[in-house]
Amino acid sequence: MIRTRFAPSPTGFLHIGGARTALFSWAYARRHSGQFILRIEDTDVARSTPEAVQAILDGMAWLDLGHDEGPFYQMRRMDRYKEVIQQMLAAGKAYYCYTTPEELDRLREEQRARGEKPRYDGRWRPEEGKALPATPEGVTPVVRFKNPRQGVVAWNDLVKGRIEFANEELDDLIIARGDGTPTYNFCVVVDDWDMRISHVIRGDDHVNNTPRQINILQALGAPVPEYAHLSMILGDDGQKLSKRHGAVSVMQYAEDGFLPEAVINYLARLGWSHGDDEVFSREQLVQWFDLDHITPSAAQFNTQKLLWLNAHYIKQADNGRLADLVAPMLAARGVTPAPVPTLEAIIALYKERVQTLVELTDACEGLYLAPAPAEELKAQHLTEETRPILADFLGRCAGVEWTTAAVGALIKEVVAAHGAKMPKLAMPLRLALTGQTQTPSVDAVVTLFDRATVMARIERLLGA
Template sequence: MIRTRFAPSPTGFLHIGGARTALFSWAYARRHGGSFILRIEDTDLARSTPEAVQAILDGMGWLGLAHDEGPFYQTQRMARYREVIAEMLAAGTAYHCYMAPEELDRLRDEQRAQGLKPRYNGAWRPEAGKALPTPPAGVAPVIRFRNPTDGVVAWDDLVKGRIEIANAELDDLVIARADSTPTYNFCVVVDDRDMDITHVIRGDDHVNNTPRQINILRALGVHEPLYAHLSMILGDDGQKLSKRHGAVSVMQYDDQGYLPEAVLNYLARLGWSHGDDEVFSMQQFCEWFDLDHITPSAAQFNTEKLNWLNAHYLKRAEPVRLAALVQPRLEARGVTVNATPALGAIIALHRERVANLNELADAAAPFYVDVQPQAELLAKHLTPESLPALADFITGLPDVDWEAAAIGALIKESVARHGLKMPKLAMPLRVLLTGREQTPSVDALIATFPRETVLKRLALAG
């Protein structure tokens, strides 16, 4: 059975690159009827926080990337890690190293001064016929993995192709610190083994960790999973995606009014393709997704494309659903949503014209709060030429059928009687009702308001 995992470190929010990794891992498991495991790699006690864990869970929940197993927390598996370390010590694949940190720092400084790659020199590594130093008093040892010294460690990366690293380039990795806490690379190996992970899909910043992890797995007598390392995501400007590019937290996209299905659809196309298909459901994505069509080159984020996708999904979403998403945004602005007009009707009127939920909330607000049009707009549109037609239109409002077609007919009659073109009346109506020059069709706009509200606001023309 295919078993994938998403294993974030809870040292911050779920960023967009991590969300793409989670999506690809989730989709691959779904495509093959496998299992998707969520693992929280929280061994960095100084930086891991409960708030960051919750941010990851919130982001996964908002995107709808449900895990089949977990979340598993590494801090709750310490006894298991120590058990495996004891087995490795007994087997001779790990050993105690008493080199003090300051001694290791001096060694590395000397190596750099000589133009050498800084690395541990194997001083405490057991070898046949080698006499080890006497352990110094009062020094707690670290535990190092006894890495092979010859040959190469190689794997066929499912994205990047064949990768080979000479073992001579790898020193003996610390797998447990002096305080006995296991290190990241070791915990990952034990977790992947115990959880029967078959495919590791992760960012290419982990490529350098992979040869070390493969060697540890082989020392444990376990065949390594298949690896697929995803290239980085660049910002709109072609630079590495970072905080300065704006919204990098998944939940910031929620705050900015994006729908999760738009973000998922966009992420799916960020480094992967299925022909020329641009818009597709997650069900289709899971049916199509494979690792063969992931590009090994960096993917570039395109905010305009994301906005286009979000507008596409807004147009097709049910107004009732959108109303449930927009109402809290209105309430956060201090706007109370009344029963009349119905928020769903307002959304149905405006959703073709907006790019996100926040713009929908902005468009809906004038229906529930008093509008004070800017003096400049009033002066611009309430001209001596337009005022007689406006007064004519207002006179007919109390008796007109309150639906768009009848209101539209009344507008046409008013402008015709005064020899005007439609905008000469439509623009004053828009400004008086919403305080804006840009709105949907003015007859539909008016019909969405209660009649008494329209009469009250048009009275400002006075």
């Protein structure tokens, strides 16, 4: 069975790169009716926080990337790691090393001075016929993995192709610190083994860890997963994506008014493709997703394309759902929607014109607050020519049927009566009702409100 995992370190929010890794791992498992495991790699006690764990869980929930098992926490598996370390020591696959940090520093300085690659020299590595140094007093040993000295460690990376490392380039990795706590690469190996992970899909910053992990797995007699290393994501400017590019946290996109389906669709296209398809559903992604069409080159983030996708999904979304999303955003601004117009009515009219829920909230807020048009707009559109036209429309409002069609006909009738062009009435009407000059069709905006509100707002503008 296909079993994938997402294994973030809870040292910060769930960023876009991590979200893409989670998505690809989730989609691959779903595509093959497999299982997706969530693992929290929290052994960096100094930097891991409960808040960061929650931020990861919130991000996964918002994207609806449900896991089948977990979340598993490495700090709760310490006994298991220590058990495996003891087994490796007993089998001669690992050994105690009493080299002090000061000795290691001197060793590396000497190696650099000779133009050599700085590395542990294996002085405590047991070898047949080799005499080990006398065990020093007062030194707490670390445990090192006895890495093979000969040959290569290689794998067929499902994104990058064949990758190999010479074992002689890999020194004996510390797998347990002096206080007995296991190290990252060792915990990952035991976890992937115990959790029966078949495919490890992760960022290519882990490529250098992979040969060490493969060697430990082989020393344990454990199956070696397939590996797929995803290239980094670049910002709009071609530089590595970072905080300076703006919203890199998944939940920041939620706060900025993006729909999760838009983010999912966009993330899926960051380094993977299905022909020329740009817009597709979650169900289509699961049906199509494979590892063969992941590009090994870096993917470039394009904020404008994400905004375009988000606008598309807002247009397609149910008005009631959008109202449920906009309502708390309005509440956070201290705005309580009036009975008329309803949120759904405003959204139906405005959702074709916005790219984010924040913009949609702006539109709704503007209609619920008393309009306060800028003085320069009033000077431009409420003139000696337009005042009588607006006043005439106000006078006829009381008797018109309150439908968009009837109000639209009245607007044309008033404009014609004054021999004017449509903007001469439409622009001051927009100012009166919304304080803005850019709105959807003015007759539709008028009939969003009840008759009394429209008349009161026109009177207020005329009296200004």
